Amino acid sequence: MAMAICAALTGISSAHAQTQAQQDRLDVLARYTGAMAFCEKLGMHVVPDAGTRIGNLVEAEVRTWGGDQDALSRMAVGTVRRRTAMSKGDLESAAAGMKSDAELRSVRSIFLRYGELCLGASKDMSFSQIVSVPTDYSLDAAATRASDELLEAGGLASWQTPEIQARGDLLMLAGACRRQLGAARSDALLDNYGRSDDARERRYYLGAFDEGLGDTELNLDRTQCERALGRMQAKIKSASN
Structure with missing residues (x-):
């Protein structure tokens, strides 16, 4: 997904970050991008062609900012790659063998943290086209289910007394x-x-x-x-x- 987005952003032609506000917005978009894998695991709906569509949406938004498009493109690519790598590492950590109650709580907290990002994305002017939340959705329940799936084999799921x-x-x-x-x-x-x-x-x-x-x-x-x-x-x- 990140590669498709970076490819789209690299295509913006026209070299410094324009404003801190723009950097902050790019960071938000990158956080949402990195959260997409978690959104699916948490039972939210993510469109099948999410990578391509996110790239197009981010590119379109960045173009509206004007200014130095080459610089904005480089900044966007770097931000997306950084946030995607961070979320990938978090997901791998969540999937690793957990051996204690403390680690159990840690896994669930990871899902809760990214779930909040997913909820934010579902209300975002751009990302609401990518991810949506089912009716009567409960992040708390979804995070418990997702962490239980990872921890069940080791006997550390929430229901394993x-x-x-x-x-x-x-x-x-x-x-x-x-x-x-x-x-x-x-x-x-x-x-x-x-x-x-x-x-x-x-x-x-x-x-x-x-x-x-x-x-x-x-x-x-x-x-x-x-x-x-x-x-x-x-x-x-x-x-x-």
């Missing part, structure tokens, strides 16, 4: 220790601890079991597996009280 996390850990071990425990014992653990009326929980439990099955590095004997299972069962019982 300590008991759910403990069940997932036990089922991962049941899969990893299948050879030591035997198929019948492993299957019984899956049947007992992998059941739920919530489809999200079932998906998490089965995913944990499958991850355990694929573990080729665990080096425990049967006794060690049973001891570990006992500790996890106690943890589940404690978490459910």
Whole structure:
């Protein structure tokens, strides 16, 4: 998307930033551009040809400012590239493996921050043609859903209670220790601890079991597996009280 915009802006012909206000406006446009990937993940509607259309819109707006168009073009290209690189880094950080409650909150805050930009873009004179917000939209709920999707596999989604996390850990071990425990014992653990009326929980439990099955590095004997299972069962019982 950024390349299409930069290409369009580079085509403005006619060399200094004209005013601070123009730089500020370009920064806003660049922030909106960098937020587009987040807007889609947050359930907003972004037009299919967003890259091309944003480039045309920004180019058209910059032309209305008059003055040194070459300088404005260079400034716009640099601003868009900078903001796009920043948002790309933030998105990659959000997608990285998170291992703590603090990181969970951090992921959600990233979505909230960019979601606010998306809401701003939906009301902007230019970007309202690019992104729109569904009726009765809730950014808070959308940010929770988006962060949950990233964090579910690691057991850190907002709905994954300590008991759910403990069940997932036990089922991962049941899969990893299948050879030591035997198929019948492993299957019984899956049947007992992998059941739920919530489809999200079932998906998490089965995913944990499958991850355990694929573990080729665990080096425990049967006794060690049973001891570990006992500790996890106690943890589940404690978490459910």
